[in-house]
Amino acid sequence: EWLLVVWLKIYTENKPHLIISNLVDKLERLALVDFRTKQGLECLEKAIRFADQLHVVDTTGIEPMDSVLEDRALYLREDTAVDGGCAEELLKLSRKTVEEYFVVPPGNIPLPKKEERSSMLKHSEL
């Protein structure tokens, strides 16, 4: 959730917090989370405003820390084969397989349009 908030911050680039309908639709598609209710949008606004506090800190001339592993050395592995050869085990995890291939739908299933989604939600058990 925190990560989602950070992405929103970066995305909206400090603009006034007017969350446009298209942006909400796009965020819903990317995060696969429906939050189109009044409560949901208010919560989102509050989250953005909360994250804005980051701007209070003066970071001029300071290298951003992008990993908590900053003082760790990146381990380099030798180029010898030690993995693989477990096709059977992996295929067991898949609902549908054909001759040692994973079977998936042809291409990505598009998310239904927002009008259809709201009517779906109405009829759902949630």
Place this chain on the structure above:
Amino acid sequence: MAASRVTANEIFLNIKEISTRYPKALCLFRQISTSRPHYDKQPEPRTKSASQQLVGVVGLEVHAQINSNTKLFSGSPVRFSAPPNSLVSFFDASLPGTLPMLNRRCVEAAVMTGLALNCTINKKSYFDRKHYFYADLPAGYQITQQRKPIAVDGVLTYSYFGGKKRSQMIRKSVQIKQIQLEQDSGKSLHDDDRSQTLIDLNRAGVGLMELVMEPEMKSGEEAAAAVRELQLILQALGTCQGNMSEGQLRVDANVSVHRPGEPLGIRTEVKNINSIRYLARAIDYEIQRQIDAVQSGRAVQNETRAYDSKSGETVPMREKEGLQDYRFMPEPNLPALIVYEDNASLPTGIDPSQAVVVQKIKDRLPELPGVKRDRLVQTYGILPEHSFTLVNEDGLMEYFETLMKTTQREPRKVIGWVTNELLGHLKQRDMSVSQSPISPAHLAELLKLQETGRISSSAAKQVFQEMWRSGGKTACQIVQEQELGLVHDSAQLHSICQKVVDSHPDEVHAVRNGNKKVLNKLIGLVQKETKGRADPVLVKEILQQMTQ
């Protein structure tokens, strides 16, 4: 109407200024500059000079599969053909709880390639996640290097035969923007009949070097030559086997058109190019398609197109997801990748297996194609054009060098046989050097016969053809069988020359009067009599004597 046209032109002229002040608006302006307003039906004023012709702009994105035993972040083997999903580890399948483990060999390969292409190696580079949904990308993201890749700012110099007769060697160079390490995705096999897709993750996680070139090329020919040179370099380094048909080297072309001096046009991305030949054709087709579109007032769409080798055309690709938002973020499971300049800059107590030292790799660099070409010119005194051909064709240089070892003739006399006769025959039949029916030893024998004067040059060519056809007969055998040996017997030649001279008094008269060219006619007649087997030097001498 007129007012609107003026406005469009004004925007046109101010684009450069606006684009520097408002970089975000640049894409919008690009759209305006290349698509004419619908109501503008009048043709372009003829006063515009030839420099206002639309030209192509080509930028290449090359994905080179790293030649390593295991994948980039896992210890699964890398192999071209294997039973589906047999080369897949838990990490490759993106099972929860698995973590990436960087392969040292892949880092070395990227550094080596960067050095060979004159890049600056970033001592500290980072890994990022590039998110998108597709079944052959089990994690939902690809680990790549978007922020700071391992190598930047390089140059690739290449040559090709251009000019009117394609005999002029043209040297060009293209800037390499960056080289980054990233993961390959798995393979999808589409089963349209059953409306499903089969996924094989053997390729998922294999290490790739993505090379991004600046859009400095203008045609399919240039792009093909650049890729060919890159292929030779990667193969010489051993960092990538460069086989395009096996997918070890994948090239996507970004193509747009514009008038020189004006902003770049809308670009399309062309994919599904499986060979260097198709690369040139696909790009040339796309440039022409865009030129036609712009000239007829249609807008070029920013889209991805696939090259169809059967029709030679590019077609829009089916899967259009709309503008992707990749949500780049730092890869949280990997600290920065650090490579060291030399042994002196190594931190004390570091395990040598954990240190990649740039200087060591630089010292180990093998002979690059450019250096090879120069060496051939130096050693054998052949022309740069010749050495270019030798290095460009797989196995031809080795053939030539083997031949030079067994023949006494001068390299300059031999090179023509290799680059013209031999290569010509091979190309005609679409054969490789390794398939040549004439070995260097046999060719050396033929050259010896020519040198020692046993056969004439034209006869030598005949013998060559026969050697090719018979596949195995030696030059000596053929010369004997077909009686192609030069006649040196001066008595015999003398009598034939006398015959010709006696039967052509007018020509003899002309030569005596100073018309030397007619002598050639007489020589020709003698050759006809001897079926081309007369020693030309002797014949000329004898005839000259006789016509004094």
